[in-house]
Amino acid sequence: MTPKIERFLAERRADTPCLVVDLDVVAESYARVRETVPDAAVSYAVKANPAREVLELLIALGSGFDAASMFEIETCLSLGASPDRIIYGNTIKKQGDIEAAYARGIRLFAFDSEAELEKLAVAAPGAGVYCRILTSGDGADWPLSRKFGCELDMAANLMLRARDLGLDAVGISFHVGSQQTDAGQWDVAIGRVAEVFKTVAERGLNLRMINMGGGFPVRYRKDVPDLETVAQTIADAIKRHFGDETPELIIEPGRSITAEAGVIQTEVVLISSKDYANGIRWVYLDVGKFGGLAETMDEAIQYPIATPHDGKAEGPVAIAGPTCDGADILYEDAGYKLPLGLKVGDKVLLLKAGAYTTTYASVGFNGFPPLKAFYI
Amino acid sequence: MTPKIERFLAERRADTPCLVVDLDVVAESYARVRETVPDAAVSYAVKANPAREVLELLIALGSGFDAASMFEIETCLSLGASPDRIIYGNTIKKQGDIEAAYARGIRLFAFDSEAELEKLAVAAPGAGVYCRILTSGDGADWPLSRKFGCELDMAANLMLRARDLGLDAVGISFHVGSQQTDAGQWDVAIGRVAEVFKTVAERGLNLRMINMGGGFPVRYRKDVPDLETVAQTIADAIKRHFGDETPELIIEPGRSITAEAGVIQTEVVLISSKDYANGIRWVYLDVGKFGGLAETMDEAIQYPIATPHDGKAEGPVAIAGPTCDGADILYEDAGYKLPLGLKVGDKVLLLKAGAYTTTYASVGFNGFPPLKAFYI
Numbered sequence: 001m002t003p004k005i006e007r008f009l010a011e012r013r014a015d016t017p018c019l020v021v022d023l024d025v026v027a028e029s030y031a032r033v034r035e036t037v038p039d040a041a042v043s044y045a046v047k048a049n050p051a052r053e054v055l056e057l058l059i060a061l062g063s064g065f066d067a068a069s070m071f072e073i074e075t076c077l078s079l080g081a082s083p084d085r086i087i088y089g090n091t092i093k094k095q096g097d098i099e100a101a102y103a104r105g106i107r108l109f110a111f112d113s114e115a116e117l118e119k120l121a122v123a124a125p126g127a128g129v130y131c132r133i134l135t136s137g138d139g140a141d142w143p144l145s146r147k148f149g150c151e152l153d154m155a156a157n158l159m160l161r162a163r164d165l166g167l168d169a170v171g172i173s174f175h176v177g178s179q180q181t182d183a184g185q186w187d188v189a190i191g192r193v194a195e196v197f198k199t200v201a202e203r204g205l206n207l208r209m210i211n212m213g214g215g216f217p218v219r220y221r222k223d224v225p226d227l228e229t230v231a232q233t234i235a236d237a238i239k240r241h242f243g244d245e246t247p248e249l250i251i252e253p254g255r256s257i258t259a260e261a262g263v264i265q266t267e268v269v270l271i272s273s274k275d276y277a278n279g280i281r282w283v284y285l286d287v288g289k290f291g292g293l294a295e296t297m298d299e300a301i302q303y304p305i306a307t308p309h310d311g312k313a314e315g316p317v318a319i320a321g322p323t324c325d326g327a328d329i330l331y332e333d334a335g336y337k338l339p340l341g342l343k344v345g346d347k348v349l350l351l352k353a354g355a356y357t358t359t360y361a362s363v364g365f366n367g368f369p370p371l372k373a374f375y376i
Numbered sequence: 377m378t379p380k381i382e383r384f385l386a387e388r389r390a391d392t393p394c395l396v397v398d399l400d401v402v403a404e405s406y407a408r409v410r411e412t413v414p415d416a417a418v419s420y421a422v423k424a425n426p427a428r429e430v431l432e433l434l435i436a437l438g439s440g441f442d443a444a445s446m447f448e449i450e451t452c453l454s455l456g457a458s459p460d461r462i463i464y465g466n467t468i469k470k471q472g473d474i475e476a477a478y479a480r481g482i483r484l485f486a487f488d489s490e491a492e493l494e495k496l497a498v499a500a501p502g503a504g505v506y507c508r509i510l511t512s513g514d515g516a517d518w519p520l521s522r523k524f525g526c527e528l529d530m531a532a533n534l535m536l537r538a539r540d541l542g543l544d545a546v547g548i549s550f551h552v553g554s555q556q557t558d559a560g561q562w563d564v565a566i567g568r569v570a571e572v573f574k575t576v577a578e579r580g581l582n583l584r585m586i587n588m589g590g591g592f593p594v595r596y597r598k599d600v601p602d603l604e605t606v607a608q609t610i611a612d613a614i615k616r617h618f619g620d621e622t623p624e625l626i627i628e629p630g631r632s633i634t635a636e637a638g639v640i641q642t643e644v645v646l647i648s649s650k651d652y653a654n655g656i657r658w659v660y661l662d663v664g665k666f667g668g669l670a671e672t673m674d675e676a677i678q679y680p681i682a683t684p685h686d687g688k689a690e691g692p693v694a695i696a697g698p699t700c701d702g703a704d705i706l707y708e709d710a711g712y713k714l715p716l717g718l719k720v721g722d723k724v725l726l727l728k729a730g731a732y733t734t735t736y737a738s739v740g741f742n743g744f745p746p747l748k749a750f751y752i
Contacts, residue, residue: 368447
């Protein structure tokens with residue numbers, strides 16, 4: 001919560017729910033990442049928050065971009081991003097989209113399978129490619145699972161094959177999982193990357209780049225390692241595994257750039273109990289899982305909540321969204337407590353909600369419109 | 377899959393992914409529900425598929441509507457639905473929305489808490505109200521959880537209070553959970569309703585209506601009780617608990633009206649393996665959890681899948697969507713098998729996908745546009 005957002009909410013009195021993003025915080029977060037991980041090029045993960053205002057700001061600040069789709073690439077280009085600063089980072093691409101991206105000047109592509117490599121060889125001849133390796137996902141609040149990446153021996157073979165196909169076999173990528181709370185996972189992953197570098201070097205291919213993805217954690221309700229700790233872990237691991245032959249490094253922060261810049265203002269629609277015995281209060285907000293809070297799935301991301309009654313006596317609550325869907329519960333087991341004085345009509349703030357909210361909103365489930373957003 | 381949809385897909389060659397809904401099947405499903413449960417008034421659950429074409433058809437066929445929001449109410453009214461055929465079925469409503477609905481002529485409202493009842497008394501004076509009771513959710517593939525409903529003693533007290541507040545205390549509702557696969561759950565729920573009827577009758581209030589909600593199951597991959605079985609269970613339970621004093625009955629089918637009418641055509645974007653040892657094929661489609669398939673959460677709803685190679689040798693697969701999100705996996709544990717001959721670029725059909733798909737789609741997660749839909 002910043003004075004700027006506070007003032008905006010007080011003056012604008014916008015209908016709830018709405019997200020307000022303070023662009024100064026985006027700029028500060030970007031600067032902090034640049035300072036803390038100075039050896040890595042930054043490619044902002046567009047999917048975290050693809051708002052025009054955010055992208056324009058980051059373009060002005062010199063950021064690169066990690067795009068998940070041709071749609072995101074077009075958005076970045078239309079706002080003036082240079083194609084040589086855009087990575088097509090999705091390992092799952094239609095051949096037609098690869099062709100389109102290549103035609104627009106994109107020259108760095110992710111892959112993690114032979115079939116994708118074949119597409120790249122045909123649709124993006126000579127382009128730079130890097131292979132994503134599997135990580136365990138341990139320690140991540142929003143793990144990326146086995147959906148992405150391949151095992152190390154396969155990655156080595158695929159990089160050699162990339163070279164044989166006439167592609168520029170640039171390097172290796174990993175992603176420790178979004179909202180990674182264990183700094184040691186970067187160390188483990190960099191060690192795995194080093195193995196692949198070594199294997200292919202023995203067969204005459206010298207890789208030169210590591211894309212370390214994102215995952216830099218944001219402090220929601222629980223303490224997490226700070227960016228400095230993660231950066232030090234990365235620097236130590238690079239030093240240990242690569243000595244003075246430091247590869248080019250890329251990082252793809254998304255959440256850590258935009259999350260803290262945003263606040264969702266929502267209204268308490270109803271407070272009720274289900275029975276006389278148990279008495280737990282159910283607090284229903286006018287924003288829910290299908291209105292932008294998809295990351296509350298399995299109660300994974302736990303937004304700090306501010307109310308007009310903070311500091312007064314509080315009690316346990318379950319918190320749910322406004323739709324007629326049983327899955328639209330935000331928190332039932334996460335141990336949230338809210339003030340006993342909370343009442344219907346109160347405005348409540350979900351903090352650190354600037355990432356992975358707006359575009360997750362459904363087009364109109366239960367008739368509710370998507371999350372409105374203001375960038376100030 | 378109907379000949380009409382087959383012809384449309386062959387002739388139109390629309391970009392994937394897209395949903396095609398055969399309105400004839402919607403009409404047939406509605407007719408079947410009317411015939412099979414002749415004693416109940418039908419209020420179609422708009423949220424299942426709120427497309428204009430579906431609503432216009434159901435208005436023409438004489439259906440009533442169960443609306444989850446003021447937005448859905450406005451949609452129904454704008455298409456010509458009569459306000460006396462629309463129920464405001466969400467137990468979580470802003471007071472302003474209740475006022476607006478009342479002003480537009482809506483006269484039947486759900487609630488499950490004292491706070492909501494107070495709002496109704498102020499904003500919808502004299503309107504008909506019914507209290508929703510808790511159900512266990514057992515047997516439902518998409519349970520509605522403890523988010524909705526209250527215990528029986530509370531429901532009885534609230535109905536008496538509704539009368540005292542000058543509201544028309546009409547009856548009791550329940551919902552056995554969406555895609556309910558155990559017909560016995562309707563019997564249990566009707567028994568619970570009867571208890572509330574009896575309790576309040578002893579205190580001078582005669583209730584006259586049971587809203588049995590939805591939950592009528594659709595046969596996706598697994599066998600489910602057919603509608604006739606559910607209808608017979610309901611009829612038996614009503615007879616046993618209410619004798620000849622049959623209350624007015626309302627049902628709110630959604631999934632069972634529109635699911636079977638729709639087919640999603642999607643394209644295979646990538647097929648890959650993660651390693652040499654395990655070998656399970658990952659099949660990536662151009663539609664996923666954030667493009668309309670939200671009900672694949674926890675692999676709950678399992679769409680039958682048709683491919684151009686059906687009937688040939690098949691093997692196990694994991695199936696995922698096209699986004700860079702680890703949560704965008706459709707099926708990893710559900711035991712899907714697909715033909716070994718399946719290849720990148722193949723068109724694949726997700727069957728029975730006409731309900732709870734279009735409006736669940738995100739506005740643009742990872743840049744991908746919402747699910748297109750055609751109603752024919």
